Amino acid sequence: MTRPNGVIQLYPLVRIALMLILGIMLADAIPFLSNPNNSVTLLLGTTAVAVIAIRHANFSSISILTATTFLGAWLMAIQKTDSQLxxxxxxxxxxxxxxxxxxxxxxxxxxxxxxxxxxxxxxxxxxxxxxxxxxxxxxxxxxxxxxxxxxxxxxxxxxxxxxxxxxxxxxxxxxxxxxxxxxxxxxxxxxxxxxxxxxxxxxxxxxxxxxxxxxxQARKNLLNQAWQQKLTTDNQALVASIALGDKSNLTYTQREAYSKAGVSHVLALSGLHLGIIYSVLSFVFSTLLYRFVRRDWAEFIAQTVIVATLWAYVFLVALPPGAVRSALMLTLYAFVSLLHRDRLSANTLAFACIVMLIANPSSLWDVSFQLSFLAVLSIIVLYPPLCSLYKGSSRWAYFLRPIWNLTCVSVAAQVGTMPLIAYYFGRFSCYFLLSNLLILPLITLLLYATLASFFVQGAPFICNLLTYAMQWLATTVQKLVEYISSLPHSAIDGPQINLIQTYLAYVLIAFLYILGLYIRKWLRIRQQIRQL
The missing domain is CATH 2.40.50.140 (Nucleic acid-binding proteins)
Structure with a gap:
């Protein structure tokens, strides 16, 4: 079997996503490509060349990538034309x-x-x-x-x-x-x-x-349930935001406090929330279904039901972009898990990016879209080397490992999004690590309790118990966020950078990452030489 000629060959969907993004940007900047007739002509021409040259691998690959670029340009041109009506x-x-x-x-x-x-x-x-x-x-x-x-x-x-x-x-x-x-x-x-x-x-x-x-309308009916009225106003707004994606009742003070504490992401339905749901459903199936059904069939049934449940939830919360992106990734994650392949990779992220850009090319310039994909990409790239730095083998490793993993995820996401946050918002949250370590476990429990309350409306005792738990968890989260945001220098406001400086910041991050890989490789070789 031949080896792929280069790292980029290992990630074919990444190449497709990059070419699609390039086409969207070109159509936005060049008037000639902004004309749908010109873009579709180039798309059909390059597609025909790719089909004719199918026996010439390299030339055909270049033609396919070029056609993908013109596909992005055509989609963007159509959208720009429609907006002028x-x-x-x-x-x-x-x-x-x-x-x-x-x-x-x-x-x-x-x-x-x-x-x-x-x-x-x-x-x-x-x-x-x-x-x-x-x-x-x-x-x-x-x-x-x-x-x-x-x-x-x-x-x-x-x-x-x-x-x-x-x-x-x-x-x-x-x-x-x-x-x-x-x-x-x-x-x-x-x-x-x-x-x-x-x-x-x-x-x-x-x-x-x-x-x-x-x-x-269905979401509104859920928000009008009796359990919601038993919470305080601020807690109602928090629960509605994290469980059903309704941020309309969040006050400016709440949003500002979460921003200073570095946990604004918990207020938006995204990968965090769907990841929590996926994890608990996987745990339920692993402890129940796998004991009674043959493992390969059990895994197929489990992943099918989990994916169907995730999409039902995404539809229930009215298809917010962050949740759709996460659901697409988790769907592909579940599919490749059945094939026992690398489940969370850049290809998975690129697949979600391609689908969302085809549906709405202009989402490329949406700040939440950019932050969401950069955060996940940073976790995919930076989390493994950061996580490997701790090789605990003591009796405390069982307790320290989850804390270390959460720390690595937070650091990786913060590194990937920090330049963009500085560019758009001019703010850096100094206590983001502390906030995530304290608040994310509580948010997880709060989401579990809220979703469980939807299914026990006919059992008053259990419903009241869950409502009490929701009230306590939401109040605790609010107090922690208020306390952390009120600490001295909780957020540094004013590190405004321009677009070129933002690009240079990401170049620096990439350089340091590559340098770290080389240093790690050199240390490994040196250790092997010593052992000889």
Missing amino acids: CPTNQNITYKAIVTDTPVQHGKVLKCNLLVIDIAETNNTQAPFLVRASILKDSITQRWKTLTIGSAIEVQSVLNNDFELFSSSKFNFARWMQAHQIQATTFIYYTDWQDSQLSNTEINRIPTITKLRLQLL
């Missing part, structure tokens, strides 16, 4: 539905509206998303009736001049593009009223949007 800078009347939980911001109510029908047009522009700020009225307070799925008729001016909201670090236009929102609008409280959608208008709503609205 929104009518702007004119007063229009339209029907829309609320697609997320309305959130109060001072005198306005902010939410996303899916525009379905525009009056006096041929409707070729609809449907598309708009970020709306609705002025609250203090007399009738009609704004309180707005909820997920509300249909309204509106008269307002749509605006796509996003430069007014951008800063040197935050590109509002990029954020809107990544979330596929085409315009903003301000709606006076007399310029909207409740409405009903006709069957024709309902049919214009994309299927994925209908599904997401139903899922958000």
Whole structure:
């Protein structure tokens, strides 16, 4: 069997992901590739060359990678073209539905509206998303009736001049593009009223949007369960955020405290939460199913049920990008585990990246997307060498090993995301290690208790017991976060770096990593020589 010619050959999906990213960036920067006709012509041409040259391995591989680049360019070009169909800078009347939980911001109510029908047009522009700020009225307070799925008729001016909201670090236009929102609008409280959608208008709503609205409504019903009302307001917001991905009730003070403590990631549904669910389900199957069913069949059944459960949970929380990325990775992780292959690798991460970029090319510029993938990549690359530094064999190793593993995961993720956090937010959390060691175990227990409470609503005693546990755990987490964030120098604000410095920081990290590998190899060879 021939060896792969180079390390990159071991990771074919990484090459595909890199070429796809390159194509998206080129289409965003070069007007010629921003034209879908030009991009698809180049895509078809390079694909034809790859098919013709299939017997010439090297030339065919280059053609496939080039075609992947033009695929990324074509997808990006289509999305940019679609975003230009929104009518702007004119007063229009339209029907829309609320697609997320309305959130109060001072005198306005902010939410996303899916525009379905525009009056006096041929409707070729609809449907598309708009970020709306609705002025609250203090007399009738009609704004309180707005909820997920509300249909309204509106008269307002749509605006796509996003430069007014951008800063040197935050590109509002990029954020809107990544979330596929085409315009903003301000709606006076007399310029909207409740409405009903006709069957024709309902049919214009994309299927994925209908599904997401139903899922958000199901999540809202779960949040309105009786157990939720037994928690304090802050604890309700924390539990809703970590268990169901609803961050609408988190206060600015809470968000700031978690940011200073270095544990903001626990507030967003991501790999941490799905990893916890995957771990507990794997433990349950390993202790029950494997004892009664032949191991190969037991493993197949276990992984199938676990993956189905994970995706059911991701759909329940309305498909947030971080949870989708994690579910994709864990799905591939479960599949390759059946083949007894390397389960968590760069190929697994690249697979999730490819799927998400094909679905939404603009998510490449989403800050949460970048931080999420960089954190996981850093863990994949840096965790093994860091973990191997501790070779405890004493009687305390059984207790120290989990602490060391958690420390290594936290350090690896922090190293990978630190330059990007400094670039976007200008903040470094000094006590991130302490925070993760103390808070992550409690968050794990809190998530277990919350998910368990969903299934025991018919058993009042158990439900009350779990509610008490949730209240205690959430309160403890809040107090720990407040204490750590209030410590002297808990966060260093102001290490602002530009884009070039960010790239150089990652080059430095890569250099130090490679240098560490060479030093480790040299020490191993030296030890072998001594043994001789």
